[in-house]
Amino acid sequence: MNTISTGKYILPIIVICQFFCTSLWFAGNAVLPDIIKDFPLEVNLLANLTSMVQFGFISGTLTFAVFAISDIFPPSKVFFICGIAAALFNLAICIEVSDVRLLLLFRFLTGFMLAGIYPVGMKIAADYFKDGLGKSLGFLVGALVLGTAFPHLLKTLTGSFPWEYVIYATSCLSMSGAVIIFLFVPDGPFRVPGQKFNLQACFSGFKNPDFRSAAFGYFGHMWELYTFWAFLPGMLLFYNSKHPNASLSVSLFSFLIIASGAISCMAGGLLSQKFGAKRIATIALAISGLCCLLSSVFLSVGSVYAFLIFLFAWGLSGTADSPLFSSLVANNAPQQLKGTSLTLVNCIGFAITIISIQVINLLAKEMNSHYLYTVLAIGPAGGLLALLRDKK
Secondary structure, three states, rough: OOOOOOOHHHHHHHHHHHHHHOOOHHHHHOOOOOHHOOOOOOOOOHHHHHHHHHHHHHHHHHHHHHHHHHOOOOOOOOOHHHHHHHHHHHHHOOOOOOOOOHHHHHHHHHHHHHOOOOHHHHHHHHHHHOOOHHHHHHHHHHHHHHHHHHHHHHHHHHHOOOOOOHHHHHHHHHHHHHHHHHHHHHOOOOOOOOOOOHHHHHHHHHHHHHHHHHHHHHHHHHHHHHHHHHHHHHHHHHHHHHHOOOOOOOHHHHHHHHHHHHHHHHHHHHHHHHHHHHHHHHHHHHHHHHHHHHHHHEEEEOOOOHHHHHHHHHHHHHOOOHHHHHHHHHOOOOOHHHHHHHHHHHHHHHHHHHHHHHHHHHHHHOOOOOHHHHHHHHHHHHHHHHHHHHEE
């Protein structure tokens, strides 16, 4: 094992690998307009394609939690295996298939393997950075956000090429990230040998008010975030249809708005060192909740600049709290089940995203699109209630 990863190099290596591997997450969404041409009757393909990745991730996190994979086995090896497997399942959607269920299966399996990348990456960081974990996770979740946005940029840059090029590129990135972390990231100095899964012990963390408030704040944040990301191209298309002179590039602005969250993740991590993780997370969650409520106003506004400023404000505030909640969960989890606790909380959070995505998809057929996204305010409101009540 190479020792180049020790010291100041370890965090950049983890961040880069996290970015490379999580570029798989929204790869299917970025090329959805091309995929849907083969399945014109699948009116719910956006919601179902996104939900299958989330469902796969949930299934993976449950499996990893039950067997305490990231606590028992070296996290870097887990990350490596899952990064390679996820890249192969991502490539599989390039196969010409006539059955949409096979396409959804490949996205499910990609999501399943992402369970060995995102939470395991956080576990690796927690094993290296006991102090200043909020800042470290800020950079790490920033990499996830940038990775999530990156396929939209690839789609913009490869617009004249077949859509498969986006899939090829993201799979190559994932394989590269998996190999790099395997070669250069040994077990961290704060890694505690794991133990077998104990469901009661995992949920015992919820008896701790600090753990509970962080977890429920995270759940409220997750109700909003991935649904916002999934339907952001739809918001831009809707605005273009109502304001033809806007002519906004859907792929480019989807990338820029989602990617802006990477900046707020890092900024939130740095601010948390001075003002406290819980305080900064509470402020960010309140701002993003306000954006949900104001969405009906800005989807109607005539000024394209005001609309874009609003979306960037939403993109920035919607992610700023994510690493802070993860850091609070990690710091207040049972010590020997830190990785499993992170995975379990992630599992519940991503289960909530499926409900939120499907709720918005169903309501889209019944509600005026101007008011549709105000429903997302339910999550931040619930999260804030938990944070403020436990603080009291």
